[in-house]
Amino acid sequence: MQGVFTGFVTIAVVIGVGALLAHLRVVDLGAQQLLSRLAFFVASPALMVITLGRADVHAVLSANLVASGTAVVVCVALYAALARWVWHRGLGEGTIGALCASYVNAGNLGIPVASYVLGDAALVAPTLLLQLLVLQPLALSLLDADARGRPTSVWQVVGRPFKNPLTLGSLAGLGLSLTGWTLPPIVADPLALIGNMAVPSMLIAYGIALRLGPGLGKAGSLAELATTSTIKLLLQPAVAWFVGAVVLGVHGHALLAIVVTSALPTAQNIFVHATRYGRGTVLARDTILITTVGAVPVILLAAAVLG
Known part of the structure; x- marks a missing residue:
């Protein structure tokens, strides 16, 4: 169980640094915007390449992928229905809300949790690749379409993800994995150095927003916040368990x-996307906070029951 606490405490400390810097007025919301853009346009794409x-892309062809993918579809569909007919959210806000309810922290938290709790960091690869190569490009395409504010053709929708730096970085990394090519050190080392900036930039920016932004639940719908958090913390793992255990016979x-x-x-990084496109920023920030705290007992319970 030490891995669970180590992962969460590490994230909390870095977020706390951002909040402290904001409290001491060393940085302001302008710095938060700068860090978020730096993570989105530069550091995160480099991290995806590395x-x-x-990664072993063949790991996506597994029961893990089927169960995780089904859980994502169910969670997105439920939130989308509520966003459309209950809260009447637009395309951009609805997309961010759907990501809040389904897009897991498979990178900077999932990898250490998989290493220490599950004993193998590769077990998070199916979820990581599913998000980076399917869910994220689709969501960013919708956010781009919303930002343009006018109808787009099918070809524009299909081609738009390939203009996004995160998608391009993901595809470049996938190409390296499929071909078995290795970048020369003169290329790989700078990319790794820049990529290492992605996670701390995201977390510090998030801490700044926590300190300087509206209070928890303010400037937004408490019902919507409760819904995204509940779907993410309870429904998504429950659906994944059902598909894995009952449908696929995994044990x-x-x-x-x-x-x-x-x-x-x-x-x-959902908060980074929300900030980048100016949609659902408070909902993203608050859902991340609640689910990060709430995931600890959920994961501990899962480990105790299924471990």
Whole structure:
């Protein structure tokens, strides 16, 4: 269980640094915007090249992928229905809300949790690749379409993800993994150095927003916040367990891996996307906070019952 606490405490400390810097007026909301843009346009794409370039893409063809993917579809569909007919959210806000309810922190938290709780960091690869290569490009395409404010053709929708730096970085990393190519040190080392800036930039920016932005639940709907948090913390791992155990017949350690990866909290980069596109920023910030705290007992319970 030490890995769970280590991962969460590490994230909390870095977020706390951002909040402290904001409290001491060393940085302001302008710095938060700068860090978020730096993470979005530069650091995160570099991180994706390095991370996916080293991943085993064949791991996506597994029961883990089927169970995790089904859970994502169910959670997105439920939130989308509520956003459309209950809260009447626009495309941009609805997309961010759907990500809040389904996009897990498979990178900077999922990897250490998979290493220490599950004993193998590769077990998070199916979820990581599913998000980077399917869910994230689709969501960013919708956010781009909303930002343009006018109808787009099918070809524009299909081609837009390939203009996004995160998608390009992900595809470059996937190409390296599929071909088995290794970047020369003169290229890989600078990319790794820049990529290492992605996670701390996201977390510090998030801490600044926590301190200087509206209070928890303010400037937004408490009902919507409760819904995204509940879907993420409870429904997503429950659906993943059902598909894995009942439909696919997975059991033991493999089932634990499916449930734990689905129970991870909402990823910090959703806040970066929300900030970048100016949609659902408060909802993203608050959902990340609640699910990061709430995921600890959920993952501990899953490990105790299925481990």
